[in-house]
Amino acid sequence: MIRWVIFIVVYLLLTIYGFQAIRTITKATWIHVLFFILAVLVFGNFIYQFTLPSQGRVLTPGKSYAFGFLLTYMSFLLVMIPILIGEDIFRGVSSLYDRFFTTKEDFYFPERRKFISQVAMGLAAIPVASLLYGMYKGKYNFRVIKHTLFFEDLPQGFEGYKITQISDIHSGSFTDYEEIQQAVHMINEQESDAIMFTGDLVNNTATEMDRWKPLFGSLKAKDGVFSVLGNHDYGDYVEWKSNEAKHQNLEDLKKVHKDMGYDLLLNESRYLERNGDKIALVGVENWGRGGFTKKGDLTKASEGVKPDDFKILMSHDPSHWEDVVLHDPYHYHLTLSGHTHGMQFGVEIPGWVKWSPIKWRYKYWAGVYNELGQYINVNRGLGYLGYPGRAGIWPEITVIELKRKEQNS
Template identity: 65%
Template sequence: MLRWIFFVILYLILGFYSLQAVKTASRYPWVYYTFVALSLLVLGNFIYQFTFGSEEGRVLSIAKSYAFGFLLTMLAFKLMTVIFLFSEDIFRFISGAYQKLFGIEKKFTFPERRRFLSMVALGIAALPFGALLYGMYKGKYNFKVLKYTLEFDDLPNSFDGYQITQISDIHSGSFDDKSKIEYAIDLVNEQKSDVLFFTGDMVNNKAEEMHDWKDVFSRLEAKDGKFSVLGNHDYGDYVDWNSAEEKEENLNDLKKLQKEIGFDLILNDSRYLTKGADRIALVGVENWGRGGFKKVGDLGLASQKISADDFKILLSHDPSHWEDKVIDDPYHYHLTLSGHTHGMQFGIEIPGWIKWSPSKWRYKYWAGVYKELGQYINVNRGFGYLGYPGRVGIWPEITVITLKKKPLA
């Protein structure tokens, strides 16, 4: 609750400041009053949704998610405006102080705001405003297929050219367009990969969120099977329950749903993928996350049935597990597949030039493929979205990885 109060207070403070730019830039009073009305409408809807809105079994219902999204959009607009106005006010203060010290009238007065600078501020502020609106309207379903080829010295010969598809962070409780999800499922199947991995967060909180999407996701195909693990949201830790038994029943319902969809859910356990006489060890851990996130993943328990000499693929939802526990493990996990970060659903990515998101301030490994100590991790940017109902620059991802035998030198 405190964080929402903070957003409201910040919104009001920035709103008062940004109104000065609108008032200075526009010659028409109706523009000013329209901006005031729009600001109050967005704020009023946010307060209503988070005070009286129904939870409908989710941390954020779709209505609440959009209320937060529009508030965030207006905040971004106002913040950019304020940055320009504040810089101008510093100049105005210095100019006023100079007049008081060295001017003829020896009094302190602020020079008037410059209309041109206010117009520039509003123009630049319109960029993040438009981007965030686009992210809610189009960006959240702008699915991208990202392909990687990874080479290994000790890859079993039969798996040379073996293709993996990974999806992560479905967050089905946030979806609001079935046709877009059906398109994405078709896109996954078009890759015709040998195996499909899902690395956690099927729902926001409750298994019932997946009921309307079960038939759609049941269409996922992979000839060697579909395998999954749980993410932090799958345990129902972020919503109130009437009893511990109710919470446990929800988790069991989700596990059952995964089976009905066709996933082999791996809970601190392992499987083998075989081709002829060769095999790959597939290890799946329950969620383990740094900080306050659930830590029930047990890498040692999950690997009891496999050999240290096996080529290994690890499914682990949170990439902090790889950094803190996996990299230095003597078993050497060749490839880890994770998700969780969503790339914060906002950033800038231009291949070969720039890759940035606020997510990097929290996670060292936050999106894409990384290599440490001869081991790889792919951090999937996520299939769905949570909180802000959109994506800007960090698009929903379907990962395709081809395993290759490294040629002899």
């Protein structure tokens, strides 16, 4: 209860302070009324959605959108208010200086205040427009990102081998069948040798896939579709009636993989063969730093794999690569991960800028990285969770082509 009280007080204070900018810019009463109506609707919907009975931390589409609109409104205030506070501090300090050290009258220029308020609102409109676009279109703005990686010891038979990686489907968040159908079409359109899915098929429960199973079951590749589990697949964020019910949910989800024709690797390995050569594909269960499920067992998964085999590892959380894989005696040539979503928000201009707040939590958060002669690709995710959209960090389909070369490039 105390958290709700604090939240209400903070929300009210920010709204009142933000209104000062609105009032400075325009005296139109209908605009003032509209501002408060929007503030009440956003707040009321959020309170309503998040006080509805639910199982644990389940985010229904209603809750997700309530959070999204609250986030959008708060971003408006939190960009604008520091600018207004800065102006107030400057005006206050200047007024005190003039009072004690000069003979000037009180330092106050209404036109300056109006100009500052206009600038603040203009800047605040940028994240607002981005977040609204992210909820309306950005979450379905699917991008195919292609990488060519070079390895000195890639078996000759796998020269030009193409892998399509997808990750973090989060089917419980989807609402638009036609948009997801287009994403599946884009994946199949790559005509890759193998499709590799790196976890988080659902938000919480296996039943979330009931509507989507036929669609994602239509994914096809020459060597098949391979998959691993992510942290959300274990049902850890739901209040279950019993441990047996939670266990059954996981077994049901494993069956979903099987029904769709996915080869689910549970701390296991497979060999892919091509033109008389072979490479090892290793898949671990989720292993994540910072309180996330740690069921991944790299040693067990690599049983039967030789040290000099060319190895591809599927591991949902990139912190596993950083904390464990890089330091393992085996050399895992390429690791495929997801999990971060790129926070679903950021700025990316290829060759110029790649930034998201998620970088403060994960060193390896999006794209290809190379450490100690080993590669990792962190997929930005196909779906979304929490904020029901994507702004600047678009849903990703990765295509990786393996090439043999004497030196990496």
